[in-house]
Amino acid sequence: MRTSILNMLRNYPNEYLSGEEISRQLAVSRTAIWKHIQTLKQGGYEIEAHPRRGYRLKSVPDFLLPDEIRDQLQTKTLGQQEIFYFEKIESTNNEAKKQANLGCHEGAIVLAEMQNGGRGRISRSWFSPAGKGIWLSVVLKPPFHPYDAPKCTLLAAVAVTKAIRSITQVQCGIKWPNDILYEGKKIVGILTEMNAEMDAINHVVIGMGINVNISQEEFPLDIRETATSLSAAAHKPIPRLPLLQEILSALEKEYHKVIQYGFVEMLDEWRELSVTLGQTVDIIGVSQKSSGLAVDIDKDGALLVEIEGRIEKIIAGDVSI
Ligand code: BTN
CATH class of the missing domain: 3.30.930.10 (Bira Bifunctional Protein; Domain 2)
Structure with a gap:
């Protein structure tokens, strides 16, 4: 029900929607609508309630609902x-x-x-x-x-x-x-x-x-x-x-x-x-450390590093720039 009310309010972004209209469309009492609106407000929705015009959705909370x-x-x-x-x-x-x-x-x-x-x-x-x-x-x-x-x-x-x-x-x-x-x-x-x-x-x-x-x-x-x-x-x-x-x-x-x-x-x-390619990188290996120029990645996504004239393929692990 709360989702339906919200969807209705969303459909009229800058307008008021009367409690009567919402209750008619959703076939529930105006008191029930009012209660759902209070719950939505507690959940961070900013909903303006005007005595004659009805409800208007002002903002939604920054929750990832x-x-x-x-x-x-x-x-x-x-x-x-x-x-x-x-x-x-x-x-x-x-x-x-x-x-x-x-x-x-x-x-x-x-x-x-x-x-x-x-x-x-x-x-x-x-x-x-x-x-x-x-x-x-x-x-x-x-x-x-x-x-x-x-x-x-x-x-x-x-x-x-x-x-x-x-x-x-x-x-x-x-x-x-x-x-x-x-x-x-x-x-x-x-x-x-x-x-x-x-x-x-x-x-x-x-x-x-x-x-x-x-x-x-x-x-x-x-x-x-x-x-x-x-x-x-x-x-x-x-x-x-x-x-x-x-x-x-x-x-x-x-x-x-x-x-x-x-x-x-x-x-x-x-x-x-990439911010790695073209940079000198330190390769953080299990046993030894080395550094070289990151020249490319290959078709498998491995990093190709030029070290003393030869190309080393780094398959896993970490490098630091
Ligand atoms: C890393 O850089 O080491 C990877 C971090 C990944 C963190 C995300 S947060 C969402 C997802 N759930 C987890 O427990 N880890 C990943």
């Missing part, structure tokens, strides 16, 4: 059928893997306002304060060979970078393999996890942590010098909802392009958005 996400979402599958939304959760990736094992559809998304066990790559934790970022996991069932699954991370990095640039104008770029940086500081991290047989992928969970409205002082001391947020980069608060909708839309476009035409074009886009 499923109804708000679906409204104006320009995707065919991502976020269309299943949106699992939590105020607080351990990790959206853990929940997405659980939902995938229970048989959720491709395109299901898991979102949380905060995570208390957010996970990063290489067993790191991910700082995920309430309402200040987009902590999102997407379930895909790609028709690729498991060998190609790591390229889902590159694909996601391309999509998120494009979406951020278009919505916020923050000129961020991709550091190999999957960090998105602004002026050398990390704004987005991506963690892709796969469930596969020898020759087929069951599902892939792409987890994205996007630091949206976190001030520099709010970051824990150990990452304060290396992390930043979109609001810090843009010097203004960034509404999360349109950004999330654009990320889903861009991710779906990249994904369908890869399914239809293969990885070549996406890898070219990655090269264009």
